[in-house]
Amino acid sequence: MEPVVSKFRTYREAEEATLEYYRRLSPAERLEVLFQLRAFNAKENDAPSERLARVYRIAQLKRG
16 A cells, blocks of 8 residues: 545545545445554554553452
8 A cells, every 4th residue: 555645625625635535435445544553553552562461459348
């Protein structure tokens, strides 16, 4: 997928052009875009792998 730069006069024109672009893609191309977005998000937002290991401890409380 190659980046494309376009100019529009209104947000509505830009939105319609974006929708038309995705309508013209084949199903395989749409899946490729989806996989690229998922891979990008996984790299940017990899919080689960950065977590500390969970440690559980049972604390005995004094009754008083």
